[in-house]
Amino acid sequence: KSLGFPCFEIVDVVGFSGGLWLLWDDSRVHVEVVGTSDQTISACVTRSGQEPWLFTGVDASPNAVKRAKLWDYLSFVALLTADEKFGGVLECKSKGFRNWVAGNEMIDLGYSGPKFTWNNKRVYARLDRAICNMQWRRLFPEANPLKDWNVNVFGHIKKRKACLLARLNGIQKALCRGSNIFLSNLEISLIKEYNGVLEQEAMFWKQKSRLQWLQEGDRNTKFFHLTTIIRRRRNKIERLKNNEGVWVEQAQDIKGLAMAYFEQLFSQEIMEHRELILPNLFSVIDSADLDLLEKEIDMAEIRQSLFGIGGLKAPGVDGFPACFYQAQWNKCAADIFAMVTQAFKKCCIPDKLNYTLITLVPKVQSPQSMIQFRPISLCSTLYKVISKIIVARLRPILPDLISPNQVSFVPGRHITDNILIAQELMHKFKLSKGKKGFVAWKIDLSKAYD
Numbered sequence: 001k002s003l004g005f006p007c008f009e010i011v012d013v014v015g016f017s018g019g020l021w022l023l024w025d026d027s028r029v030h031v032e033v034v035g036t037s038d039q040t041i042s043a044c045v046t047r048s049g050q051e052p053w054l055f056t057g058v059d060a061s062p063n064a065v066k067r068a069k070l071w072d073y074l075s076f077v078a079l080l081t082a083d084e085k086f087g088g089v090l091e092c093k094s095k096g097f098r099n100w101v102a103g104n105e106m107i108d109l110g111y112s113g114p115k116f117t118w119n120n121k122r123v124y125a126r127l128d129r130a131i132c133n134m135q136w137r138r139l140f141p142e143a144n145p146l147k148d149w150n151v152n153v154f155g156h157i158k159k160r161k162a163c164l165l166a167r168l169n170g171i172q173k174a175l176c177r178g179s180n181i182f183l184s185n186l187e188i189s190l191i192k193e194y195n196g197v198l199e200q201e202a203m204f205w206k207q208k209s210r211l212q213w214l215q216e217g218d219r220n221t222k223f224f225h226l227t228t229i230i231r232r233r234r235n236k237i238e239r240l241k242n243n244e245g246v247w248v249e250q251a252q253d254i255k256g257l258a259m260a261y262f263e264q265l266f267s268q269e270i271m272e273h274r275e276l277i278l279p280n281l282f283s284v285i286d287s288a289d290l291d292l293l294e295k296e297i298d299m300a301e302i303r304q305s306l307f308g309i310g311g312l313k314a315p316g317v318d319g320f321p322a323c324f325y326q327a328q329w330n331k332c333a334a335d336i337f338a339m340v341t342q343a344f345k346k347c348c349i350p351d352k353l354n355y356t357l358i359t360l361v362p363k364v365q366s367p368q369s370m371i372q373f374r375p376i377s378l379c380s381t382l383y384k385v386i387s388k389i390i391v392a393r394l395r396p397i398l399p400d401l402i403s404p405n406q407v408s409f410v411p412g413r414h415i416t417d418n419i420l421i422a423q424e425l426m427h428k429f430k431l432s433k434g435k436k437g438f439v440a441w442k443i444d445l446s447k448a449y450d
Contacts, residue, residue, distance in 0.1 A: 316380030
């Protein structure tokens with residue numbers, strides 16, 4: 001359960017051999033164990049809206065007699081091809097497994113990471129594998145352990161970097177004592193993997209530092225790391241004043257202060273007022289503009305919207321910045337197109353797509369109270385794609401809809417224009433004489449602004 005999997009099925013070890021664990025989260029997938037043996041666990045797996053499929057986990061015994069009982073059922077420990085083994089003699093028993101895979105039209109799902117999964121320092125072999133049939137592959141055509149990759153690969157860059165350096169150091173020491181084709185090839189492979197880790201490390205710290213002015217290819221991770229620390233220190237809220245002007249420093253008390261502030265901010269007082277009959281003075285959108293607003297979404301429009309987003313702009317809840325989708329556009333364009341067109345046609349978006357992270361932006365240099373922060377919502381990249389399409393369509397007609405003395409959302413208009421108008425009006429009030437009176441309201445718009 002500490003691993004995040006509340007449900008499990010276990011085949012116990014016998015002495016020092018065997019043993020299988022099947023772990024699953026019943027809130028995400030329904031698993032019904034249909035059979036176990038000393039070498040296998042079989043289960044029927046079902047997810048909402050999908051066809052059930054059969055999963056079998058196998059730990060084949062190294063004992064030839066015991067393995068023979070399993071062979072007619074399955075035998076994953078044999079080698080499919082000769083290049084999956086280095087050293088020793090290629091055993092003839094692998095032929096039976098290759099025939100079984102070919103005869104049942106099974107597909108090897110491949111692997112990520114080191115090619116060989118077992119060695120005794122003399123013989124190297126790939127023994128661990130995942131295999132499926134054609135029907136399963138069609139059910140999950142894009143199956144990839146993306147979350148697992150994020151945690152185990154990208155999430156442990158420092159550990160991988162140290163491990164690769166240690167392995168390279170050992171290999172190079174061995175090569176100094178004598179040439180070895182296998183070690184030479186492994187060295188080339190590890191150097192390539194190490195360079196990839198360096199690129200990931202640079203991108204990781206560059207994204208966390210939120211800086212974009214350095215040129216592409218500048219791998220100054222120390223600078224990015226320092227910038228991230230400074231930025232994190234500057235953004236950290238260590239203490240705030242409450243409504244009585246008393247400093248609050250405990251983390252839990254600061255959270256309570258923020259919660260109370262936002263509850264008050266997003267609530268309204270119930271006030272009685274009489275209905276006012278106002279003339280309809282709003283501009284009317286002509287038919288040509290309506291046609292432009294309602295035309296079908298095309299791929300070019302979606303691509304322009306996506307690539308108009310800064311690659312490393314702060315991502316939303318899912319953590320995927322725009323550069324991810326931009327770099328993988330050829331692979332994910334069709335899925336993004338389907339999602340966006342569906343949103344416009346059915347007037348609804350996928351569940352949780354509009355979830356946001358709220359970030360507090362200081363209004364002043366050293367904020368002391370909650371009122372000196374402005375909350376902004378960090379939206380997911382795909383949500384931004386939809387909103388930018390709407391904005392791009394509305395932008396040309398906004399000047400005709402928004403009155404001249406409003407400056408928001410209209411390019412070419414400036415807040416200073418309204419300041420000048422206000423100054424001229426107050427000057428007019430001061431100099432005016434006669435029976436006709438004037439009145440000016442000063443309205444606190446900070447709540448609406450926040």
